[in-house]
Amino acid sequence: MATNTERRTATPDVQGLLNKVPEVTLWFWVIKILCTTVGESFADWVNMTLGVGLINTSLIFTAVLAAALTWQLRTPRYVPFVYWLTVVVLSVTGTLYTDILTDSQGVPLAVSSSVFAVVLAAVFGIWFARERTLSIHSIVTRPRELFYWLAILVTFALGTATGDWTLELTGWAPGVSVLLPLGLIASIVLGWRLGAGAVLSFWLAYILTRPLGANLGDWFASPSSDGGLGLGTAVTSVVFLAPILATVLYLTRSRSDVIEADGQTRTVDAGNPTRVRIMLGYYAVVAIATAALLVWAHHQPHAAVASEEGDTAGAASAPLTPEQATTSFPAAEVAKFRTVTADTLAKLTSGDQGGATTRIGDLEKAWDDDQPTLQPKNQQAWTLLDGQIDQVLRALRASKPDKTTEVKALNTLLISLG
Structure with a gap:
């Protein structure tokens, strides 16, 4: 004005x-x-x-x-x-x-x-x-x-x-x-x-x-x-x-x-x-x-918005089992995500924090690239995995990384990825 x-x-x-x-x-x-x-x-x-x-x-x-x-x-x-x-x-x-x-x-x-x-x-x-x-x-x-x-x-x-x-x-x-x-x-x-x-x-x-x-x-x-x-x-x-x-x-x-x-x-x-x-x-x-x-x-019924932590406030549906989290998605894509996660965990346990942080970036890119095709297949499964990936990214990119937190987040994601 x-x-x-x-x-x-x-x-x-x-x-x-x-x-x-x-x-x-x-x-x-x-x-x-x-x-x-x-x-x-x-x-x-x-x-x-x-x-x-x-x-x-x-x-x-x-x-x-x-x-x-x-x-x-x-x-x-x-x-x-x-x-x-x-x-x-x-x-x-x-x-x-x-x-x-x-x-x-x-x-x-x-x-x-x-x-x-x-x-x-x-x-x-x-x-x-x-x-x-x-x-x-x-x-x-x-x-x-x-x-x-x-x-x-x-x-x-x-x-x-x-x-x-x-x-x-x-x-x-x-x-x-x-x-x-x-x-x-x-x-x-x-x-x-x-x-x-x-x-x-x-x-x-x-x-x-x-x-x-x-x-x-x-x-x-x-x-x-x-x-x-x-x-x-x-x-x-x-x-x-x-x-x-x-x-x-x-x-x-x-x-x-x-x-x-x-x-x-x-x-x-x-x-x-x-x-x-x-x-x-x-x-x-x-x-x-x-x-x-x-x-x-x-107070109106609406789809919960995923937060940066991947939570869905007020989600009414029951939690998914690890098997249910990936059955809706192509096996080849899930295998790709699992490989990157496993590589990251291996680098972290060997003491290569920098290499683990760099490698997890490949998972983030692959996940973001596949979002338009994966999310419509199963919104609940996508939200679950998206939240776990966000937790992994946050743990590895923390200003003062805690190895216990990083390993726990990576293992949780690996379980969901089968």
């Missing part, structure tokens, strides 16, 4: 930078959603498809983030390529940090969502107490710039956690899950048009673009059997990276999103106080209605 109710004023008491963020136009929101989608799909591609592992991927992108953010901070003015590169890397990194809490540390999504919400409130509170504004059109000092980027990082982590928590509660398919954040953003745009505070509306919409982009990424990447388009994480990343680059090139040439080049800042028009209070009530009603919708959806 463009904040065209703002007025430009000279501020001799604020020293230093030109405004280093873009004008909030339609282009801003388009490229922001594209960036968040890439953050979801690219993180999954590097972590799982390439077999780098969650912790290693997080370390890599933390280093990349430090480099990108340093470049952005040293840039004297808004440069589209540098700014949006930083946003993309923040999107990937924020996703990974949430995944670490959920997958590696076992923190429930409800807890991580609450923690990130409190952290974001604290960032905004300290930022406002120090600077007396949260408007992105006033990023003309180093402290404000640092607060801005910290807030962006936390919004990505919060958006990822709340988006995943929503899917966990509702069991919605990827395509359906896009509709909730899209509808909420539309309600915020309506509220802003009717007189809600521009700064509050901006940050609410900004947070919601994260689950919207993540759900779009899941929709494009997920197999058709899960309600997705089946493009995979690599193709999805390319599909969204291409328009990002095209848009950044256009903005670089047109400079249509440059706020100003004269070192002035803007003061946000507070708007009509009565309307602002009324629209605060409107936002509260939207929040209550959203919570009611999620509670209702949670």
Whole structure:
């Protein structure tokens, strides 16, 4: 949403930078959603498809983030390529940090969502107490710039956690899950048009673009059997990276999103106080209605969504025996999975931790490649094996691997594979 109710004023008491963020136009929101989608799909591609592992991927992108953010901070003015590169890397990194809490540390999504919400409130509170504004059109000092980027990082982590928590509660398919954040953003745009505070509306919409982009990424990447388009994480990343680059090139040439080049800042028009209070009530009603919708959806019969651990919350069917787990699948494929698992166990027991970690990547790739054909044959069997494979991957790729845990996970999988 463009904040065209703002007025430009000279501020001799604020020293230093030109405004280093873009004008909030339609282009801003388009490229922001594209960036968040890439953050979801690219993180999954590097972590799982390439077999780098969650912790290693997080370390890599933390280093990349430090480099990108340093470049952005040293840039004297808004440069589209540098700014949006930083946003993309923040999107990937924020996703990974949430995944670490959920997958590696076992923190429930409800807890991580609450923690990130409190952290974001604290960032905004300290930022406002120090600077007396949260408007992105006033990023003309180093402290404000640092607060801005910290807030962006936390919004990505919060958006990822709340988006995943929503899917966990509702069991919605990827395509359906896009509709909730899209509808909420539309309600915020309506509220802003009717007189809600521009700064509050901006940050609410900004947070919601994260689950919207993540759900779009899941929709494009997920197999058709899960309600997705089946493009995979690599193709999805390319599909969204291409328009990002095209848009950044256009903005670089047109400079249509440059706020100003004269070192002035803007003061946000507070708007009509009565309307602002009324629209605060409107936002509260939207929040209550959203919570009611999620509670209702949670209590509706639906297929349980497999978690990262491979569990299916609320699964009503009886557990499968090892023989039942593989009878629905081609014997040749099962034998391939069993061979890789046995090789991994042999390397591990011989003391070759690195070789075992590398070898298990072959199982992950083979399993992911066969998902479109195996999962429709027997959803329950596929979910069981998928969860056991995830446990093996987590054990072998842990930052401090425990051999007992690794051997137990591999043996459990071997039993299921016959």
